[in-house]
Structures are given as structure tokens and as C-alpha cells.
Amino acid sequence: NFKKTSWEEEIGKGEVGVVPDCFISCLFNRKRPDVIATTNWLAPVIWEGTYNRPVLENYYKRLNITIGLAVICVPGKFSNQSLTDFIQSANKHFLFGYSVVFYFLLDIFSTLPPIALGPLRTFKVFLMVKSDIGKDFYFIYMNNLFDYIITHIQYEVNFLFVMNADQVFKDDFGVETLGKSVAQLSAWWYFKDGDTFPYERRLKSAAFIPFEEGDFYYHSAIFGGTVEEVLNLIREYQKGAIQDIKNQLSSTYEHHLNKYLLIKKPTKLLSPEYNWDPSFRTPPQIKCVKIAWQSKNV
Numbered sequence: 001n002f003k004k005t006s007w008e009e010e011i012g013k014g015e016v017g018v019v020p021d022c023f024i025s026c027l028f029n030r031k032r033p034d035v036i037a038t039t040n041w042l043a044p045v046i047w048e049g050t051y052n053r054p055v056l057e058n059y060y061k062r063l064n065i066t067i068g069l070a071v072i073c074v075p076g077k078f079s080n081q082s083l084t085d086f087i088q089s090a091n092k093h094f095l096f097g098y099s100v101v102f103y104f105l106l107d108i109f110s111t112l113p114p115i116a117l118g119p120l121r122t123f124k125v126f127l128m129v130k131s132d133i134g135k136d137f138y139f140i141y142m143n144n145l146f147d148y149i150i151t152h153i154q155y156e157v158n159f160l161f162v163m164n165a166d167q168v169f170k171d172d173f174g175v176e177t178l179g180k181s182v183a184q185l186s187a188w189w190y191f192k193d194g195d196t197f198p199y200e201r202r203l204k205s206a207a208f209i210p211f212e213e214g215d216f217y218y219h220s221a222i223f224g225g226t227v228e229e230v231l232n233l234i235r236e237y238q239k240g241a242i243q244d245i246k247n248q249l250s251s252t253y254e255h256h257l258n259k260y261l262l263i264k265k266p267t268k269l270l271s272p273e274y275n276w277d278p279s280f281r282t283p284p285q286i287k288c289v290k291i292a293w294q295s296k297n298v
Contacts, residue, residue, distance in 0.1 A: 035285050039215065039269065045185070047271040048287040051176040060175045066099040067178075068157035068227075070145055073106060073165045074137055082166055082294060084113045089169035091117050093290075096172060101156055105144050124152075138220075138253035139241050146234045154227045161224035166294045167275065173290050179268035181229045183261050184222035187272040187280065187293065200255035204247050206240030207255035209262060218261050220254035221275050221293065225267075236260050 037050050044050065069090065073083060087102070094100060102123035104112055107130075115123055126148050131140045145162070153160065159178055189197055197217040200207035223233065237256045244251050274290045276282070282289075 035271065039265070041265045043265065043267050043269055045269040045271055046176050046274070047285075048273060053174060053176055056175045060098070060178070063158075064099075065158040066101060066156060067095050068101045068103060068153055068160040069094060070103040070105065070153075070160065070162045071165050072138075072141060072162065073104070075107070080113045085168050086165045087113070087115055087117075091121060093169035093171060094173050095175065098175070101153075103145075103148070103153065105141060105148070126152075133242060133245060136241070136250070136253075139238075142234045142237055142253070146231065146238070149227060149231055149234075154231075157227065159224060160227050160230045161222065162230065164221040167221060168292050168294060169290065170292050171288055171290045173274065177224070177268070177270060177274070179266075180225050181233075181264070181266040182222075182224040182268045182270060183266035184219045184270045184275050185272055186217045186219040187276050188219075189217035190272045191283065197258075199258055200251045202249065202251075205249050205251045205255070206243040207251040207259040209259055214258075214262060215265075216269070218254075218258050218266075219275055220252075220257050222270065222291075223257065232264070233257070233260055236264075 032047050032050050035045070035047050035050075037045050037047065039045065071083075071086070090102070097120070099120045100122075102115075102117075102121070104123065104125045105128050106112060106125060107128045112125060117123065126144065128140065128144045131143055133139070149160070161177075161182070194214055195211060197214055199209035199214055199217070201211070202208060224230070237253065237260065240256045240259065241251075241253075273286055273288055275293055276286055276289045276291070277293045278289070
């Protein structure tokens, strides 16, 4: 007896679960005059109090979607305990009530701690294959993730997030975060002037951004969206990283991520509430910390 609303009918014509731009204002950008709630390209910035979760839940519960979470375990930057904390907190708070698949890409299977997950949650472990091109961990990881998305993941999930393991979920990371291309604003740089953003400034790098350009500084700890968009990001990162290697340069994955998002604007931005460093003094704009960044582990 459920009758679709006009925006639900429109969604059904396109990608599963991606809310069309013409209906964004119905669900997001509720009044928060103390923060930027909409970008100049009209993408919502998700803060506590700016979205209508009951309406979103009402829609997504009918779609039978599955969300993937690929976990980046940087060697030397996390412990078994920190990975355990990440998994346990994600099991409790990451898209609770929805089907979720956790993907762990490890060079040694034995490094994965025991995992106990709740209903609708499962995990898969993939072995990482080293690259003949570059030695940077992120380059190797993204090459492997790209291959596993092509061969396995794209057939299993509707949305995919890629997250660093050195963070802990503190509150619900819900359906308000789903979108075609979802980027995380950096807690370190959101409240600072754009001229100070640590973009790649070397002209010869593929990640180069001039001083007069740039919208926000994005944190590489979280990126997500449709499987197609995640593949697009990784593909462009691979091209840029290989170009830098040929030019005998080395730029970080985060620099390439920021260059990609400058050119290909994200359709949804997660506020610093979704990745806050608890070692900072918490400003009044931060109403609810969704994820705490474990900077002491880095």
C-alpha cells in the first residue's frame, strides 16, 4: 500500500539510493546558520540538525541496499587493538540496521583480530599484492582495491566507503551520508583560511593546485559514494601517481584526492563532526562527534 512520492519515483529511474539534486532541499540544509550547510555548487554539507533522517530512513529501508566499507590498515600506523576498536565501533554505528560488508585488504591474513559482527553484517579478507611500479602504501592499496572492486565488490554493494582504520565511531553514521560522491572535510583545516591549505604546490605534480584555487581541504580518512564514483577516483589517482613517479616526484594520496575533488566536485560533504580529532578544543559548531580520529596512533 506504500505510495511513492515524486522524488522517490525519480530516484527509481536512476542509480539506486542516489537522491536527485532537485529533491536535496527537501531532505538536507535545514537551518544551521552557524555553519556552511551548502557549497557554492549546491552540494549539502552534513551537520547535526541539517538533515531529515526519518524521511531518509523511510525511503532507504524499502530499497534493500547493501553498503561496503573498505578498511585501510596502514602498516605501522595502527595496532591490533585500534583495529579491534574500529571494527567494534563500526559494527555498532556504521549504517546500523542495513546490510553491510566490511572489506579488509591485508598483506598477512594473521594480522586481522577476531571479529564478531551483528545481524546483517559480514566481512571479507583480500590479500594485497605488491606493486612493481611504486612502493607507496596507498598506491599499492588503491591498486589492489581497484582490482577487487572490479572482480568482486561491484557485484555485492550499492555504495562503498573507504576509511582509515585509525578512527573510532562514537555515534550513528547513518543514511544521511549516502550519495553519489561523498567527501570528508578535514577537521584540521575547516576553520582555517584557504590560503593555508596544504595542497600540493609543486607545479610538475599531477596533484598541483594553485594558491588562488581550491574550495575546501578534504581528509583522506573517509571517501565514499557509488561504486562507479569510487572507481573513478581510484582511476584518476592511479594516473596522477604514475605521472608523478615518472617525473621523480612523490605526492600523497590525500593531495591527489584533493585535486580530484577540486575538478570533480563531490555531491555531498561530511562536516568535521564525522571525523573530529578529540585532542582539539571542540568548537560550538561541533554538536555531535560521529567519528573520533585517533591521531595519537599515527
